[in-house]
Amino acid sequence: MAAHAPLLALLDGTLADIASPLVRADDLGVVRGDGVFDATLVRRGAVRDREEHLDRLERSAAILQLPAPDRAGYGRAIDALVAAWDFGAAPEALIRLVLTRGPEGGGEPTAFAMMLPLSPAAIAERDRGVSITLLGRGHDGDEVAAMPWLLPGAKSLSYSINMAAKRHAVAHGFDDVVFVAPSGQLLEGPTSTLVVDRGGRLATPPQDGILASITLDHLLRDAPSAGLEVAFEPMEPADLSAADGAWLLSSGRLLAAITAVDGEPMPRSPLDAALRRVLDV
Template sequence: MSAPLLALLDGSIVDVTQPIVRADDLGVVRGDGVFDATLARRGADGVPEVRDREAHLDRLERSAQILQLPVPDRAGFERAMDALVAAWDFDAAPEAIIRLVLTRGPEGGGDPTAFALMAPLGASAIAERDRGVSVTLLGRGHDGDEVAAMPWLLPGAKSLSYSINMAAKRHAAQHGFDDVVFVSPAGLLLEGPTSTLVVDRGGRLLTPRQDGILASITLDHLMRDAPAAGLDVAFAALEPEDLTSADGAWLLSSGRLLARVTSVDGRPLPTSPLDAALRRVLGV
């Protein structure tokens, strides 16, 4: 297993054990910053690639804009990713996650902190692609359209403030589930802590409307390539019954890519007849 690699925006690789963030960095003390994450692996031609690279850089820029952070140094993050991919041992770890991080910087003022970190994709994420995930439905305090109308809640931003998302995942694990799907106060399905939901309803693929939901690059990938594979994907207002009575369902994310939902709150869910087609479209 490869050790994590750390790159600065000048393209230099630095020792991951050496501090590069000040103790008073607002990304550390307040979670005031943004990040994005994507999968790196060898392509069909054997050449290492960063999946949906430009789309992740675009989303990092959108997140920074929402938090009123300085515009990310796109060329610098490109250099950092290039350096990481060139230095990575893909024989030891064929799949890895690259995280792009930008914080507001020191509390007293100063330059923002920016770096890229590459680490092996977790074994559990790889296993869940094959065996699927059991999920539980958990309430979220705001409806999607309400969040979209409240910019101070940072709708659409991938911020470093991920404590609630991680708490939801821990809650699920403590109760014997692999993952979570959030439900709004109005009773509509939203998203997972780190994933997007897609359900099969009679051969039609449906996903929750993205009001107040982080835009999913993996979903964009699916919607872009689905028509050529004969698949129909659309946004819809989905209720828990739409999931529990579905012909199948999946959680999509940039690292795990695709994991079928095997059960919802202990209630088994069938494997969709479209599962193999989705896997081909997403390159699983």
């Protein structure tokens, strides 16, 4: 079966040719990464956590002092993409919502939504899990939270460091990354949130300076009804090594069990099946 081509929608709800020019060469989103985005999973026509992702796009825009996103316009774009998508060819897809500051000399922000198939690698990693490496990050979470110019909590287009970390991991035989602060505290992945099974309790690092995870919010909301306990707890690499299991959570891949840390095998948590049910994996 041929792969589904990406689709592009404008905020008036019309589809555009993804191969035709849309962004000016002097757009600040292109030349400086000055903009925000968000992305949500779509399964057979159902947009996962739609309103929550629009909320986070608004929060990110506010942090960057961008104009408030046209929420109704993004809603029209989402509806147009979902209506045009062939879910028989690609049952799972990502919708990416983009907002930039616009041309460098001034003008209207650039805004659009794009839909593309969820990568086969992301789907496979849900089942087989991921091997990770621990990489340093230059600031502790609470330090970043106190420095608004570092854009803590914003999902900005300036994603080159995150992507460089993942390329570094893959080049050295790993699937993904968890960042470690200078203090030794575990943080997050480049595109994911860490959750650890500590003797039957689920723990995740404190959210200071970390992008709020919608998938984690889903877990925090629904875990108690499934008999699962989740708490924010500071953790170091030794805590990860001693854990009964761990996962990376994200909006597209949803959940991937960590199978090894820097080459050391990690057990599959006894809570894995319950966590998958809670997150509807």
